[in-house]
Amino acid sequence: MKTDDLIATLARDARAAGPSVSAALAAAVAAAFVLAAVVFFGVLGPRPDIAAALATIRFDLKFVVAAALALTALACLAALSRPQAQSGRLGLLALAPAMLALAVAGEMAAVPQAEWQARWIGTNNVLCLLCIPTIGIAPLAVLLAAMRRGAPTRPRLSGAVAGLLAGGIAALFYAAHCTDDSPLFVATWYSLAVMILAGIGALVGGRVLRW
């Protein structure tokens, strides 16, 4: 085939159609919240003492960290969806872990050492490892679908970051059910659960985000 013929053919289809990548991503994030909410309220629901829990800083901190993870991952994902993505924004992803590290240091200063282990292991760790990926898997799927409309030149990394975003959204919901509020617990089990989604995202993204 001659390139001139290809150009003549492509020119017939000049007009750009369909939503922009940002619009597709925004729609995917909205859908991700709806899907996460459906699974959360269908399977788990908030803990019974949520009103009292909201008055405690440890409970509230879980939402702040999860929101920080989701927002920074979204900023990175939006950048990665474009071919000329620079890696500069990836540093943002350190924000949520840094907040957690500070919270862990605060917890270790505030709580006697004898209690550390009980707070670290908690009572819900298996549930946490199961529920966050369960809540986050459908959001991850819609986020990856939206990324396919983009032109990510780093498919695996993009998939992993989509997993972090799905994990942040899932953690926002799961945190309302979970009765383990210690930063020691959150830094360990929430992080592991989110990493499961990031790993799935990297594996799947490496396949479906090529173009």
Place this chain on the structure above:
Amino acid sequence: MKGADDAELAGLLRAAMAGDEAAYARFLAAVAARLRAMVRRQAHDGAEVEDIVQETLLAIHLKRHTWRRDEPVLPWVHAIARYKAIDAFRRRGRKCEIDIADFSETLPAPEAETASARDIGRALEALSPAQRAVVTSLSVQGRSIAETASVLGMTDTAVRVAFHRGLAAIARRFGAD
């Protein structure tokens, strides 16, 4: 000079996205010339150059909505070209050693193109019958979208959709070869 080139190309692409087919053909031809110059430094022969140029043009076409109308166009083209060239050389078992750091310095290649070894007929085999009818009508028979729609008894929109999907299937086929 470089800024002027970019502004001109960006203007053409903006016009193209608003539906100006002639502007789009000029944009693609200008980009193809730059791509050819960039790829030629490493490719083994002219057909291989043209393969990669065509894969990149298809990718640019299918991903043109990822360009923002207010940003420079050459860095965007360069990023897509880099991705496709790395992929193409990897498939051929070679590392991409093209100096792709500063695409904006690459001047269009004056030489004429060599035809790609690929045959449009083989590319069309990958398509569904409806897509094949639309792509053949537009590319081989040279009909317009409106003519194709009336000949095939489809709406303009359905023709555009089938054409777009057909091109995407051809791009996948190129990538698999």
